[in-house]
Amino acid sequence: xxxxxxxxxxAGVSLATASRVLNGSSRQVGAILRARVExxxxxxxxxxxxxxxxxxxxxxxxxxxxxxxxxxxxxVAIADGAIRAADLHDMVVTLGTTYRDPEREIxxxxxxxxQRARAILITGSRVxxxxxxxxxxxxxxxxxxxxxxxxxxxxALLGTDTVAPLNREGGRSLAHAIAGEGHxxxxxxxxxxxxxxxxxxxxxxxxxxxxLGVPPPVMVYGGFDRDGGHAAAVELLDxxxxxxxxxxxxxxxxxGALAAFRSHGVDVPRDLSLAGFDDIxxxxxxxxxxxxxxxxxxxxxxxxxxxxxxxxxxxxxxxxEGEVVLRESVRRLPVPGIAAVPRSATxx
Amino acid sequence: xxxxxxxxxxAGVSLATASRVLNGSSRQVGAILRARVExxxxxxxxxxxxxxxxxxxxxxxxxxxxxxxxxxxxxVAIADGAIRAADLHDMVVTLGTTYRDPEREIxxxxxxxxQRARAILITGSRVxxxxxxxxxxxxxxxxxxxxxxxxxxxxALLGTDTVAPLNREGGRSLAHAIAGEGHxxxxxxxxxxxxxxxxxxxxxxxxxxxxLGVPPPVMVYGGFDRDGGHAAAVELLDxxxxxxxxxxxxxxxxxGALAAFRSHGVDVPRDLSLAGFDDIxxxxxxxxxxxxxxxxxxxxxxxxxxxxxxxxxxxxxxxxEGEVVLRESVRRLPVPGIAAVPRSATxx
DNA sequence: CTGTTAGCGCGTTCAA
DNA sequence: TTGAACGCGCTAACAG
Numbered sequence: 001x002x003x004x005x006x007x008x009x010x011a012g013v014s015l016a017t018a019s020r021v022l023n024g025s026s027r028q029v030g031a032i033l034r035a036r037v038e039x040x041x042x043x044x045x046x047x048x049x050x051x052x053x054x055x056x057x058x059x060x061x062x063x064x065x066x067x068x069x070x071x072x073x074x075x076v077a078i079a080d081g082a083i084r085a086a087d088l089h090d091m092v093v094t095l096g097t098t099y100r101d102p103e104r105e106i107x108x109x110x111x112x113x114x115q116r117a118r119a120i121l122i123t124g125s126r127v128x129x130x131x132x133x134x135x136x137x138x139x140x141x142x143x144x145x146x147x148x149x150x151x152x153x154x155x156a157l158l159g160t161d162t163v164a165p166l167n168r169e170g171g172r173s174l175a176h177a178i179a180g181e182g183h184x185x186x187x188x189x190x191x192x193x194x195x196x197x198x199x200x201x202x203x204x205x206x207x208x209x210x211x212l213g214v215p216p217p218v219m220v221y222g223g224f225d226r227d228g229g230h231a232a233a234v235e236l237l238d239x240x241x242x243x244x245x246x247x248x249x250x251x252x253x254x255x256g257a258l259a260a261f262r263s264h265g266v267d268v269p270r271d272l273s274l275a276g277f278d279d280i281x282x283x284x285x286x287x288x289x290x291x292x293x294x295x296x297x298x299x300x301x302x303x304x305x306x307x308x309x310x311x312x313x314x315x316x317x318x319x320x321e322g323e324v325v326l327r328e329s330v331r332r333l334p335v336p337g338i339a340a341v342p343r344s345a346t347x348x
Numbered sequence: 349x350x351x352x353x354x355x356x357x358x359a360g361v362s363l364a365t366a367s368r369v370l371n372g373s374s375r376q377v378g379a380i381l382r383a384r385v386e387x388x389x390x391x392x393x394x395x396x397x398x399x400x401x402x403x404x405x406x407x408x409x410x411x412x413x414x415x416x417x418x419x420x421x422x423x424v425a426i427a428d429g430a431i432r433a434a435d436l437h438d439m440v441v442t443l444g445t446t447y448r449d450p451e452r453e454i455x456x457x458x459x460x461x462x463q464r465a466r467a468i469l470i471t472g473s474r475v476x477x478x479x480x481x482x483x484x485x486x487x488x489x490x491x492x493x494x495x496x497x498x499x500x501x502x503x504a505l506l507g508t509d510t511v512a513p514l515n516r517e518g519g520r521s522l523a524h525a526i527a528g529e530g531h532x533x534x535x536x537x538x539x540x541x542x543x544x545x546x547x548x549x550x551x552x553x554x555x556x557x558x559x560l561g562v563p564p565p566v567m568v569y570g571g572f573d574r575d576g577g578h579a580a581a582v583e584l585l586d587x588x589x590x591x592x593x594x595x596x597x598x599x600x601x602x603x604g605a606l607a608a609f610r611s612h613g614v615d616v617p618r619d620l621s622l623a624g625f626d627d628i629x630x631x632x633x634x635x636x637x638x639x640x641x642x643x644x645x646x647x648x649x650x651x652x653x654x655x656x657x658x659x660x661x662x663x664x665x666x667x668x669e670g671e672v673v674l675r676e677s678v679r680r681l682p683v684p685g686i687a688a689v690p691r692s693a694t695x696x
Numbered sequence: 697c698t699g700t701t702a703g704c705g706c707g708t709t710c711a712a
Numbered sequence: 713t714t715g716a717a718c719g720c721g722c723t724a725a726c727a728g
Contacts, residue, residue, distance in 0.1 A: 400705035
């Protein structure tokens with residue numbers, strides 16, 4: 001292993017000079033020495049030791065990104081945005097996966113703290129569990145006390161900078177949009193009862209329906225992932241309801257539901273309409289195209305990183321609005337007595 | 349920031365003792381002192397400084413994973429496997445994305461070298477570019493010279509430990525399997541001419557057809573990603589060939605092709621059969637289900653990590669076989685004069 | 697512009 | 713079993 005000292009000796013300069021030309025920001029070294037150092041470094045194959053730099057500088061160039069599951073396109077899209085943003089800051093990303101285990105989430109924060117990560121990004125919905133919330137918050141607090149920066153993508157519950165998707169508003173807008181297509185009998189695959197993201201989207205949707213005088217939807221709770229959506233869809237079918245449209249509180253759940261419907265001979269959107277939430281990139285190749293609420297996932301990852309890296313006073317919250325995207329998975333219901341009108345002509 | 353020294357002072361012990369109870373492997377500290385140290389550490393909110401540890405120990409606990417694109421499920425699956433394996437080793441993963449730029453790939457290796465990563469995993473096909481290959485190899489060599497371990501997932505071209513998918517054999521098996529369904533006129537969406545993975549799969553496929561006396565396929569070259577598949581498919585349609593089956597050399601290309609076919613009113617598999625390669629997880633929700641060659645992507649990521657982390661003498665190559673999975677995207681062609689037989693009864 | 701030197705936080709001999 | 717002290721590779725004053 002070749003060190004800076006080796007380079008300095010080889011170039012016949014002091015350690016400080018070598019450091020200045022190779023790693024220093026303020027470049028104030030004579031041209032001749034500079035050239036000598038550079039050529040020595042090149043010839044010897046010198047590579048900085050980031051650990052030593054971190055120690056000496058008191059700050060590393062890594063940011064931690066904590067996601068729940070690399071299997072879920074939602075998190076992947078966010079992580080991608082964060083990594084791209086980190087590149088721009090010349091930062092390196094260490095990616096941690098919690099597997100949806102709050103315990104692991106806390107452990108990851110501790111690990112990243114140990115790495116002296118400049119910032120930690122935490123994604124994924126909080127659940128209403130005061131104990132776990134408190135412990136995570138405590139772990140984050142000791143991290144922040146030591147100078148660490150934190151940004152959360154989700155609920156602003158931890159006193160940190162936050163990128164907060166407007167889940168409730170999104171659910172509400174979606175309800176209005178779909179009701180505008182003539183639907184009146186809904187079911188919601190609502191995910192876990194105590195998960196804020198799921199609950200907010202559900203709440204907004206229910207509120208939206210209520211505002212329009214539409215009867216409350218049939219509720220089916222379950223997991224927040226694809227299999228949860230699948231199971232909930234099966235459960236819904238077993239209930240033999242007469243709903244015409246199903247809202248799954250995220251896209252992967254909707255994909256699971258779609259598979260369930262298909263395997264039960266229920267055609268979407270002919271027999272049943274379906275909507276999701278997030279607009280994950282993989283929706284692109286789904287048939288039928290899924291109606292959803294678009295969140296700028298990649299940008300949210302970048303926003304969170306920028307938030308965390310920019311010096312900030314108090315906790316800042318940047319809300320991001322979801323945009324309803326009506327696609328073919330939601331069928332426009334014919335209005336009795338009125339001829340069907342193409343969607344493009346309705347302004348919906 | 350609370351350091352080990354703070355803890356030691358608080359507990360009334362020496363730095364060495366504190367180090368031994370908190371971070372030492374060989375635990376040889378008296379019970380009373382141990383308890384005192386632990387309680388001090390807890391109360392003060394002590395967190396090790398991994399950078400200092402790395403410097404003192406001369407080895408970090410990070411492994412670098414270099415992928416091309418977090419937008420491609422192939423790489424995500426591999427990275428997921430690698431991260432899970434890293435967890436088992438108590439290692440942390442820093443994930444780098446090259447955006448398919450060989451220059452960035454080299455830069456990432458340098459960065460990870462600087463991090464003193466214990467191992468670097470490199471994914472993604474090599475291309476036949478001796479200059480770039482040489483430079484990457486050189487960068488890896490200085491890394492390995494300093495004690496770094498490297499594993500590659502792809503071609504064994506860099507003198508490193510390698511997890512090598514049998515692309516050619518997979519292509520060949522696929523040709524046999526599909527021909528067994530009665531197809532005789534093929535096209536291959538072959539990806540970039542100079543990319544080994546694409547070329548090997550194509551070559552194997554062509555060989556397989558030749559072995560069966562089937563005429564050589566129509567070749568369409570292009571990008572290795574979804575859009576490349578889409579464009580190639582459009583190009584193929586414009587050629588007005590009479591092929592009955594299209595082989596896209598990876599699944600994301602096949603997905604792009606499928607979209608192109610659909611938007612041109614070509615139904616898969618009724619009008620045209622389609623096959624891919626990899627069996628990426630997202631295939632699960634594709635309609636129609638895609639025939640492909642299954643690679644154990646997640647496991648390959650884990651294998652690579654284990655290879656890199658296990659002390660090894662010379663470069664080891666672990667081949668992984670692809671398994672043909674016939675699904676509905678490839679239609680069994682009726683044989684003139686013979687009644688159609690269900691696929692399950694054919695043993696194909 | 698260049699060199700000297702004192703740490704950064706921790707692991708690890710070596711003594712006691 | 714415990715403690716004192718050196719060094720890991722580098723940065724950042726400070727001096728010249």
